[in-house]
Amino acid sequence: MKTRKGYLVRRGKTFYAVWQVAGRKFMKTTRQSDRKDAVKELARIMQPFLVADDVRTLETVKARIEGAKADLVKMDEEKNPPLTFGAAWSAYLTAPGRPDSGPATLRQYEAEFNRFLKWIEAEHTGIQTLRALTPEIAGAYAQHLTGSKATPSTFNQHIGFLRLLWRVLAKPARMDAPNPWTDIKRKRLVTQGRRELTIEELRRVCQAATGELRIMLAIGLYTGLRQGDCATLRWSETDIIRGIIRRVPMKTARRSGKPVMIPLHPVLLAMLAEIPTAGRKEYVLPQMATRYQKDRSSLNNCVQDHFEAQGVKTIRDTPGLRQRALVDVGFHSLRHSFVSLCRAANAPLSVVESIVGHSNPAMTRHYTHTSEAAAGVAVAALPDITGQATVTPALPAADEMISKAKVRELVETLNHANLKERRTQLLSLVAQSTEQ
Numbered sequence: 001m002k003t004r005k006g007y008l009v010r011r012g013k014t015f016y017a018v019w020q021v022a023g024r025k026f027m028k029t030t031r032q033s034d035r036k037d038a039v040k041e042l043a044r045i046m047q048p049f050l051v052a053d054d055v056r057t058l059e060t061v062k063a064r065i066e067g068a069k070a071d072l073v074k075m076d077e078e079k080n081p082p083l084t085f086g087a088a089w090s091a092y093l094t095a096p097g098r099p100d101s102g103p104a105t106l107r108q109y110e111a112e113f114n115r116f117l118k119w120i121e122a123e124h125t126g127i128q129t130l131r132a133l134t135p136e137i138a139g140a141y142a143q144h145l146t147g148s149k150a151t152p153s154t155f156n157q158h159i160g161f162l163r164l165l166w167r168v169l170a171k172p173a174r175m176d177a178p179n180p181w182t183d184i185k186r187k188r189l190v191t192q193g194r195r196e197l198t199i200e201e202l203r204r205v206c207q208a209a210t211g212e213l214r215i216m217l218a219i220g221l222y223t224g225l226r227q228g229d230c231a232t233l234r235w236s237e238t239d240i241i242r243g244i245i246r247r248v249p250m251k252t253a254r255r256s257g258k259p260v261m262i263p264l265h266p267v268l269l270a271m272l273a274e275i276p277t278a279g280r281k282e283y284v285l286p287q288m289a290t291r292y293q294k295d296r297s298s299l300n301n302c303v304q305d306h307f308e309a310q311g312v313k314t315i316r317d318t319p320g321l322r323q324r325a326l327v328d329v330g331f332h333s334l335r336h337s338f339v340s341l342c343r344a345a346n347a348p349l350s351v352v353e354s355i356v357g358h359s360n361p362a363m364t365r366h367y368t369h370t371s372e373a374a375a376g377v378a379v380a381a382l383p384d385i386t387g388q389a390t391v392t393p394a395l396p397a398a399d400e401m402i403s404k405a406k407v408r409e410l411v412e413t414l415n416h417a418n419l420k421e422r423r424t425q426l427l428s429l430v431a432q433s434t435e436q
Contacts, residue, residue: 006046008038017042019049082129083173085120089113091169098168102254104228104293111295112158113165119144130166130173138162138180152187154297159184195328196336197312199385204310206386212285213306215271218386219284220334222265222379224356226251227331231292231299233284243269249357260357263379267386303331341382355379 006019008030015030015038030041083091089110092098101109119141120127127133145155163181170179197205206217219230228250237247245262252258264272272284283289291299304314307329316328335356342352 005050006042008035008042015041017045019046021049082131083169084129085117085127088130088165088169088173091172092165095168095172099164102250104250107293108157108296109161109165111297112161115158116141116162130169131175131177133166133180135178135180135183138184142184156186159186194330194333194336196340197329197333199383201310201312202337202385205307205312208310209306212288213302214386216285216288217334218268218271220331221338221385222268222382223262224335224338225249225262226335227299227303228292228296230331231285231288234282235280235284236282238264238272238284240264240269240272252357258357260355262355265379265382267384271386300330338382342379345382 006017008015009018009027010016013033015032015035016027017030017038018025018027020026028045030038030045032038032041092109092113093106123140123144124137127137142155142159145158150158159181163179163184166173166175166179166181202221206214206221209217216230219225219233220227223230223245225233225245225247226249229247232250233245233247238245243264245264246259247262248257248259275284288299291302307314312329314329339352339356342355343349
Protein backbone atom coordinates (compact mmCIF):
# COMPACT_ATOMS: atom_id res chain seq x y z
CA MET A 1 0.00 0.00 0.00
CA LYS A 2 1.35 3.40 -1.01
CA THR A 3 0.39 6.81 0.37
CA ARG A 4 1.28 10.32 -0.72
CA LYS A 5 1.78 13.47 1.29
CA GLY A 6 -1.26 15.07 -0.37
CA TYR A 7 -1.77 18.54 -1.90
CA LEU A 8 -4.15 21.53 -1.81
CA VAL A 9 -6.78 22.64 -4.34
CA ARG A 10 -8.83 25.80 -4.10
CA ARG A 11 -12.51 25.89 -4.74
CA GLY A 12 -13.92 29.28 -4.31
CA LYS A 13 -12.40 30.83 -1.22
CA THR A 14 -11.76 27.47 0.55
CA PHE A 15 -8.74 25.14 0.24
CA TYR A 16 -9.29 21.39 0.08
CA ALA A 17 -6.82 18.64 1.01
CA VAL A 18 -6.41 15.96 -1.67
CA TRP A 19 -4.49 12.62 -1.38
CA GLN A 20 -4.41 9.12 -2.84
CA VAL A 21 -4.29 5.70 -1.15
CA ALA A 22 -4.00 2.51 -3.21
CA GLY A 23 -5.07 4.30 -6.36
CA ARG A 24 -8.13 5.88 -4.76
CA LYS A 25 -8.44 9.65 -4.54
CA PHE A 26 -9.66 11.36 -1.38
CA MET A 27 -10.62 15.00 -0.73
CA LYS A 28 -11.42 16.88 2.46
CA THR A 29 -11.98 20.58 3.18
CA THR A 30 -9.46 22.40 5.31
CA ARG A 31 -12.06 25.06 6.16
CA GLN A 32 -9.29 27.59 5.56
CA SER A 33 -9.17 30.42 3.07
CA ASP A 34 -5.62 31.46 3.89
CA ARG A 35 -3.06 29.26 2.18
CA LYS A 36 -0.65 29.17 5.13
CA ASP A 37 -3.41 27.99 7.43
CA ALA A 38 -4.54 25.48 4.80
CA VAL A 39 -0.99 24.00 4.59
CA LYS A 40 -0.98 23.44 8.36
CA GLU A 41 -4.37 21.75 8.21
CA LEU A 42 -3.20 19.54 5.33
CA ALA A 43 -0.24 18.38 7.44
CA ARG A 44 -2.58 17.57 10.33
CA ILE A 45 -4.92 15.59 8.07
CA MET A 46 -2.05 13.63 6.49
CA GLN A 47 -0.18 12.88 9.76
CA PRO A 48 -1.78 9.41 10.40
CA PHE A 49 -1.03 8.32 6.88
CA LEU A 50 2.58 9.48 7.13
CA VAL A 51 3.05 7.54 10.42
CA ALA A 52 1.65 4.42 8.79
CA ASP A 53 4.09 4.85 5.93
CA ASP A 54 6.97 5.19 8.42
CA VAL A 55 5.90 1.98 10.23
CA ARG A 56 5.67 0.08 7.00
CA THR A 57 9.06 1.39 5.95
CA LEU A 58 10.66 0.39 9.25
CA GLU A 59 9.07 -3.05 9.11
CA THR A 60 10.43 -3.51 5.64
CA VAL A 61 13.91 -2.44 6.72
CA LYS A 62 13.75 -4.72 9.76
CA ALA A 63 12.72 -7.68 7.62
CA ARG A 64 15.59 -7.02 5.26
CA ILE A 65 18.07 -6.76 8.15
CA GLU A 66 16.85 -10.02 9.67
CA GLY A 67 17.03 -11.69 6.31
CA ALA A 68 20.59 -10.44 5.86
CA LYS A 69 21.51 -11.74 9.34
CA ALA A 70 20.02 -15.12 8.54
CA ASP A 71 22.03 -15.23 5.33
CA LEU A 72 25.20 -14.34 7.26
CA VAL A 73 24.51 -17.05 9.87
CA LYS A 74 23.88 -19.57 7.11
CA MET A 75 27.10 -18.62 5.36
CA ASP A 76 29.03 -18.76 8.66
CA GLU A 77 27.63 -22.17 9.55
CA GLU A 78 28.45 -23.49 6.09
CA LYS A 79 32.01 -22.31 6.63
CA ASN A 80 32.21 -23.36 10.32
CA PRO A 81 29.41 -25.88 10.97
CA PRO A 82 28.18 -26.44 14.56
CA LEU A 83 29.70 -29.37 16.42
CA THR A 84 28.22 -32.79 15.62
CA PHE A 85 27.90 -35.74 17.98
CA GLY A 86 30.47 -37.62 15.93
CA ALA A 87 33.12 -34.95 16.47
CA ALA A 88 32.23 -34.12 20.07
CA TRP A 89 34.56 -36.52 21.88
CA SER A 90 37.67 -35.44 19.97
CA ALA A 91 36.70 -31.81 20.55
CA TYR A 92 36.33 -32.46 24.28
CA LEU A 93 39.80 -34.04 24.54
CA THR A 94 41.41 -30.97 22.96
CA ALA A 95 39.22 -28.36 24.67
CA PRO A 96 41.31 -25.99 26.83
CA GLY A 97 38.51 -25.61 29.36
CA ARG A 98 38.05 -29.25 30.31
CA PRO A 99 39.24 -30.63 33.69
CA ASP A 100 42.62 -32.35 33.85
CA SER A 101 41.19 -35.85 34.23
CA GLY A 102 43.38 -38.94 34.45
CA PRO A 103 43.49 -41.65 31.74
CA ALA A 104 41.15 -44.01 33.61
CA THR A 105 38.57 -41.25 34.11
CA LEU A 106 38.75 -40.26 30.45
CA ARG A 107 38.19 -43.86 29.39
CA GLN A 108 35.13 -44.00 31.61
CA TYR A 109 33.86 -40.69 30.19
CA GLU A 110 34.30 -42.01 26.66
CA ALA A 111 32.33 -45.15 27.50
CA GLU A 112 29.52 -43.04 28.97
CA PHE A 113 29.43 -40.76 25.92
CA ASN A 114 29.35 -43.75 23.56
CA ARG A 115 26.44 -45.16 25.54
CA PHE A 116 24.59 -41.88 25.08
CA LEU A 117 25.37 -41.82 21.34
CA LYS A 118 24.01 -45.33 20.94
CA TRP A 119 20.73 -44.23 22.53
CA ILE A 120 20.50 -41.06 20.41
CA GLU A 121 21.07 -43.00 17.20
CA ALA A 122 18.30 -45.41 18.17
CA GLU A 123 15.73 -42.94 19.51
CA HIS A 124 16.39 -39.59 17.76
CA THR A 125 17.95 -40.21 14.37
CA GLY A 126 17.19 -36.67 13.16
CA ILE A 127 19.45 -35.01 15.75
CA GLN A 128 23.02 -34.55 14.56
CA THR A 129 24.46 -31.65 16.57
CA LEU A 130 24.94 -30.95 20.26
CA ARG A 131 22.95 -27.73 20.15
CA ALA A 132 19.93 -29.59 18.76
CA LEU A 133 19.55 -31.53 22.01
CA THR A 134 16.63 -30.14 24.00
CA PRO A 135 15.95 -30.42 27.76
CA GLU A 136 13.06 -32.74 26.90
CA ILE A 137 15.36 -35.17 25.08
CA ALA A 138 17.93 -34.94 27.89
CA GLY A 139 15.15 -35.78 30.37
CA ALA A 140 14.12 -38.77 28.25
CA TYR A 141 17.67 -40.10 28.38
CA ALA A 142 17.74 -39.66 32.16
CA GLN A 143 14.56 -41.74 32.34
CA HIS A 144 16.22 -44.34 30.12
CA LEU A 145 19.15 -44.58 32.56
CA THR A 146 16.76 -45.03 35.46
CA GLY A 147 14.87 -47.71 33.55
CA SER A 148 18.12 -49.57 32.82
CA LYS A 149 18.57 -50.04 36.59
CA ALA A 150 21.60 -47.75 36.82
CA THR A 151 22.61 -47.20 40.44
CA PRO A 152 22.23 -43.67 41.85
CA SER A 153 26.00 -43.28 41.79
CA THR A 154 26.23 -44.37 38.14
CA PHE A 155 23.31 -42.12 37.20
CA ASN A 156 24.85 -39.07 38.88
CA GLN A 157 28.25 -39.69 37.34
CA HIS A 158 26.79 -40.21 33.86
CA ILE A 159 24.57 -37.13 33.85
CA GLY A 160 27.29 -35.09 35.52
CA PHE A 161 29.72 -35.88 32.72
CA LEU A 162 27.20 -35.03 29.98
CA ARG A 163 26.49 -31.71 31.72
CA LEU A 164 30.25 -31.08 31.83
CA LEU A 165 30.75 -31.93 28.15
CA TRP A 166 27.95 -29.61 27.01
CA ARG A 167 29.39 -26.80 29.15
CA VAL A 168 32.96 -27.24 27.89
CA LEU A 169 31.87 -27.43 24.23
CA ALA A 170 29.26 -24.64 24.36
CA LYS A 171 31.26 -22.32 22.09
CA PRO A 172 32.31 -24.75 19.32
CA ALA A 173 28.82 -26.27 19.44
CA ARG A 174 27.36 -22.75 18.82
CA MET A 175 24.82 -23.23 21.57
CA ASP A 176 22.31 -20.41 21.87
CA ALA A 177 20.22 -22.05 24.61
CA PRO A 178 20.95 -23.08 28.23
CA ASN A 179 22.68 -26.37 28.96
CA PRO A 180 19.97 -29.04 28.44
CA TRP A 181 21.30 -31.19 31.32
CA THR A 182 21.19 -28.44 33.96
CA ASP A 183 17.70 -29.15 35.32
CA ILE A 184 18.16 -32.92 35.73
CA LYS A 185 18.32 -33.60 39.45
CA ARG A 186 20.93 -35.83 41.04
CA LYS A 187 19.68 -38.99 42.69
CA ARG A 188 20.00 -39.24 46.44
CA LEU A 189 22.81 -41.54 47.51
CA VAL A 190 22.58 -43.88 50.45
CA THR A 191 26.02 -44.81 51.75
CA GLN A 192 26.35 -48.55 52.01
CA GLY A 193 29.68 -50.35 52.28
CA ARG A 194 30.22 -53.79 50.79
CA ARG A 195 30.18 -56.60 53.33
CA GLU A 196 32.95 -59.16 53.48
CA LEU A 197 32.25 -62.63 52.18
CA THR A 198 32.12 -65.68 54.40
CA ILE A 199 34.76 -68.39 53.99
CA GLU A 200 32.14 -70.65 52.41
CA GLU A 201 31.11 -67.92 49.94
CA LEU A 202 34.75 -67.19 49.12
CA ARG A 203 35.39 -70.83 48.35
CA ARG A 204 32.39 -71.05 46.02
CA VAL A 205 33.22 -67.85 44.20
CA CYS A 206 36.97 -68.45 43.82
CA GLN A 207 36.90 -72.14 43.03
CA ALA A 208 34.24 -71.77 40.33
CA ALA A 209 36.10 -68.98 38.51
CA THR A 210 38.19 -69.75 35.44
CA GLY A 211 40.72 -67.97 33.25
CA GLU A 212 41.74 -64.44 34.12
CA LEU A 213 38.72 -63.99 36.40
CA ARG A 214 40.12 -66.72 38.67
CA ILE A 215 43.44 -64.91 38.99
CA MET A 216 41.84 -61.49 39.40
CA LEU A 217 39.68 -62.73 42.27
CA ALA A 218 42.76 -64.25 43.92
CA ILE A 219 44.66 -60.97 43.56
CA GLY A 220 41.77 -59.10 45.15
CA LEU A 221 41.45 -61.61 48.00
CA TYR A 222 45.14 -61.94 48.84
CA THR A 223 46.25 -58.32 48.32
CA GLY A 224 43.22 -56.18 49.26
CA LEU A 225 43.68 -54.15 46.06
CA ARG A 226 40.63 -52.55 44.48
CA GLN A 227 39.12 -53.90 41.27
CA GLY A 228 40.79 -51.37 38.95
CA ASP A 229 44.22 -52.02 40.47
CA CYS A 230 43.77 -55.79 40.18
CA ALA A 231 42.56 -55.65 36.57
CA THR A 232 45.41 -53.34 35.45
CA LEU A 233 48.24 -54.82 37.55
CA ARG A 234 51.48 -54.80 35.53
CA TRP A 235 54.28 -57.34 35.53
CA SER A 236 56.67 -54.47 36.23
CA GLU A 237 54.86 -54.06 39.57
CA THR A 238 55.02 -57.78 40.37
CA ASP A 239 58.27 -59.28 41.69
CA ILE A 240 57.87 -63.05 41.79
CA ILE A 241 61.47 -63.60 42.94
CA ARG A 242 61.09 -61.34 45.99
CA GLY A 243 57.45 -62.31 46.36
CA ILE A 244 55.97 -58.80 46.50
CA ILE A 245 53.71 -56.41 44.59
CA ARG A 246 54.67 -52.74 44.54
CA ARG A 247 51.72 -50.70 43.24
CA VAL A 248 50.57 -47.08 43.45
CA PRO A 249 46.77 -47.42 43.93
CA MET A 250 44.79 -45.52 41.32
CA LYS A 251 42.62 -43.92 43.99
CA THR A 252 45.60 -42.14 45.54
CA ALA A 253 47.93 -41.88 42.53
CA ARG A 254 47.06 -38.28 41.66
CA ARG A 255 46.95 -37.15 45.29
CA SER A 256 50.03 -38.67 46.88
CA GLY A 257 51.60 -41.20 44.49
CA LYS A 258 52.59 -43.35 47.48
CA PRO A 259 52.95 -47.06 46.61
CA VAL A 260 51.84 -49.99 48.73
CA MET A 261 54.10 -53.00 49.22
CA ILE A 262 52.11 -56.24 49.35
CA PRO A 263 53.69 -59.65 49.99
CA LEU A 264 52.52 -62.38 47.64
CA HIS A 265 50.56 -65.12 49.37
CA PRO A 266 51.92 -68.59 48.42
CA VAL A 267 48.67 -69.48 46.67
CA LEU A 268 48.67 -66.28 44.60
CA LEU A 269 52.38 -66.68 43.93
CA ALA A 270 51.76 -70.15 42.53
CA MET A 271 48.97 -68.85 40.28
CA LEU A 272 51.19 -66.13 38.86
CA ALA A 273 54.04 -68.59 38.39
CA GLU A 274 51.73 -70.72 36.21
CA ILE A 275 51.65 -67.93 33.60
CA PRO A 276 54.32 -68.68 30.94
CA THR A 277 57.22 -66.25 30.82
CA ALA A 278 56.53 -65.59 27.13
CA GLY A 279 53.02 -64.39 28.04
CA ARG A 280 54.21 -61.86 30.62
CA LYS A 281 53.89 -58.70 28.54
CA GLU A 282 52.61 -55.43 30.04
CA TYR A 283 49.57 -56.51 32.06
CA VAL A 284 49.26 -59.57 34.28
CA LEU A 285 45.64 -59.89 33.09
CA PRO A 286 45.58 -58.36 29.58
CA GLN A 287 41.94 -59.24 28.84
CA MET A 288 40.70 -57.81 32.14
CA ALA A 289 42.83 -54.70 31.68
CA THR A 290 41.33 -54.06 28.24
CA ARG A 291 37.81 -54.65 29.54
CA TYR A 292 38.30 -52.32 32.48
CA GLN A 293 39.79 -49.55 30.35
CA LYS A 294 37.03 -49.82 27.76
CA ASP A 295 34.04 -49.96 30.11
CA ARG A 296 34.29 -50.38 33.88
CA SER A 297 30.61 -51.20 34.21
CA SER A 298 31.08 -54.21 31.92
CA LEU A 299 33.72 -55.63 34.26
CA ASN A 300 31.54 -54.85 37.28
CA ASN A 301 28.66 -56.75 35.71
CA CYS A 302 30.94 -59.69 34.92
CA VAL A 303 31.98 -60.00 38.58
CA GLN A 304 28.43 -59.48 39.88
CA ASP A 305 27.05 -62.11 37.49
CA HIS A 306 29.70 -64.58 38.63
CA PHE A 307 28.84 -63.99 42.28
CA GLU A 308 25.13 -64.45 41.57
CA ALA A 309 25.82 -67.65 39.60
CA GLN A 310 27.52 -69.08 42.71
CA GLY A 311 24.52 -68.29 44.90
CA VAL A 312 25.94 -65.12 46.46
CA LYS A 313 23.23 -62.47 46.48
CA THR A 314 24.77 -59.15 45.49
CA ILE A 315 21.77 -56.84 45.90
CA ARG A 316 20.12 -55.98 49.19
CA ASP A 317 16.46 -54.99 49.07
CA THR A 318 15.92 -51.89 51.18
CA PRO A 319 12.29 -51.16 52.06
CA GLY A 320 11.38 -47.51 52.54
CA LEU A 321 14.00 -46.14 50.16
CA ARG A 322 13.20 -44.72 46.75
CA GLN A 323 15.97 -46.86 45.25
CA ARG A 324 14.90 -50.39 44.48
CA ALA A 325 17.96 -51.91 46.12
CA LEU A 326 21.54 -51.39 47.28
CA VAL A 327 24.66 -53.26 46.15
CA ASP A 328 25.64 -55.42 49.09
CA VAL A 329 28.39 -57.61 47.62
CA GLY A 330 30.86 -56.85 44.85
CA PHE A 331 34.54 -57.07 44.04
CA HIS A 332 35.25 -54.57 46.83
CA SER A 333 33.98 -57.23 49.25
CA LEU A 334 37.25 -59.07 48.64
CA ARG A 335 39.12 -56.09 50.09
CA HIS A 336 36.97 -56.27 53.23
CA SER A 337 37.50 -60.03 53.34
CA PHE A 338 41.27 -59.58 53.10
CA VAL A 339 41.28 -57.23 56.09
CA SER A 340 39.00 -59.54 58.08
CA LEU A 341 41.13 -62.63 57.33
CA CYS A 342 44.31 -60.79 58.30
CA ARG A 343 42.79 -59.70 61.59
CA ALA A 344 41.43 -63.21 62.18
CA ALA A 345 45.01 -64.45 61.77
CA ASN A 346 46.03 -62.00 64.53
CA ALA A 347 47.94 -59.67 62.19
CA PRO A 348 48.46 -56.30 63.91
CA LEU A 349 46.23 -53.52 62.64
CA SER A 350 49.30 -51.44 61.72
CA VAL A 351 50.52 -54.22 59.43
CA VAL A 352 47.14 -54.60 57.73
CA GLU A 353 46.80 -50.87 57.22
CA SER A 354 50.25 -50.63 55.69
CA ILE A 355 49.32 -53.31 53.16
CA VAL A 356 45.96 -51.93 52.05
CA GLY A 357 47.01 -48.27 52.29
CA HIS A 358 45.30 -45.60 54.36
CA SER A 359 43.50 -42.43 53.31
CA ASN A 360 44.38 -40.46 56.46
CA PRO A 361 47.82 -38.80 56.06
CA ALA A 362 48.57 -38.96 59.79
CA MET A 363 47.80 -42.67 59.90
CA THR A 364 49.81 -43.25 56.75
CA ARG A 365 52.89 -41.69 58.39
CA HIS A 366 52.34 -43.94 61.38
CA TYR A 367 52.34 -47.06 59.23
CA THR A 368 55.20 -46.05 56.91
CA HIS A 369 57.87 -48.13 58.65
CA THR A 370 56.01 -51.41 59.00
CA SER A 371 58.59 -54.11 58.29
CA GLU A 372 58.36 -56.17 55.12
CA ALA A 373 58.93 -59.32 57.14
CA ALA A 374 55.94 -58.61 59.37
CA ALA A 375 53.73 -57.97 56.36
CA GLY A 376 54.91 -61.17 54.75
CA VAL A 377 54.04 -63.21 57.82
CA ALA A 378 50.58 -61.60 58.01
CA VAL A 379 49.72 -62.43 54.39
CA ALA A 380 51.24 -65.92 54.52
CA ALA A 381 48.95 -66.72 57.45
CA LEU A 382 45.83 -66.39 55.27
CA PRO A 383 44.10 -69.67 54.34
CA ASP A 384 44.04 -71.21 50.88
CA ILE A 385 40.56 -70.26 49.66
CA THR A 386 40.89 -71.08 45.97
CA GLY A 387 41.46 -74.80 46.25
CA GLN A 388 43.15 -74.79 42.86
CA ALA A 389 46.69 -73.56 43.31
CA THR A 390 49.65 -75.36 44.82
CA VAL A 391 52.56 -73.68 46.49
CA THR A 392 55.67 -73.45 44.32
CA PRO A 393 58.28 -75.76 45.93
CA ALA A 394 61.14 -73.40 45.14
CA LEU A 395 59.61 -70.69 47.31
CA PRO A 396 58.94 -72.05 50.82
CA ALA A 397 56.20 -70.66 53.03
CA ALA A 398 57.05 -68.16 55.76
CA ASP A 399 56.53 -70.60 58.66
CA GLU A 400 58.99 -73.05 57.06
CA MET A 401 61.68 -70.39 56.95
CA ILE A 402 61.56 -69.13 60.52
CA SER A 403 59.98 -69.97 63.84
CA LYS A 404 56.29 -69.19 63.39
CA ALA A 405 55.61 -68.89 67.11
CA LYS A 406 58.53 -66.50 67.65
CA VAL A 407 57.58 -64.34 64.67
CA ARG A 408 53.96 -64.14 65.80
CA GLU A 409 55.10 -63.08 69.26
CA LEU A 410 57.26 -60.30 67.81
CA VAL A 411 54.60 -59.14 65.34
CA GLU A 412 51.82 -59.03 67.93
CA THR A 413 53.89 -56.79 70.19
CA LEU A 414 55.01 -54.53 67.33
CA ASN A 415 54.27 -50.84 67.80
CA HIS A 416 55.70 -47.49 66.79
CA ALA A 417 57.88 -47.20 69.87
CA ASN A 418 59.66 -50.58 69.52
CA LEU A 419 59.67 -50.66 65.74
CA LYS A 420 63.45 -50.61 65.26
CA GLU A 421 64.06 -53.20 67.96
CA ARG A 422 61.42 -55.60 66.55
CA ARG A 423 62.74 -55.09 63.03
CA THR A 424 66.25 -56.07 64.17
CA GLN A 425 64.89 -59.18 65.91
CA LEU A 426 62.86 -60.26 62.87
CA LEU A 427 65.82 -59.79 60.54
CA SER A 428 67.92 -61.82 62.90
CA LEU A 429 65.42 -64.67 62.74
CA VAL A 430 65.43 -64.50 58.95
CA ALA A 431 69.24 -64.65 58.93
CA GLN A 432 69.25 -67.68 61.24
CA SER A 433 66.72 -69.43 59.00
CA THR A 434 68.89 -68.74 55.94
CA GLU A 435 71.94 -70.23 57.64
CA GLN A 436 69.94 -73.37 58.45
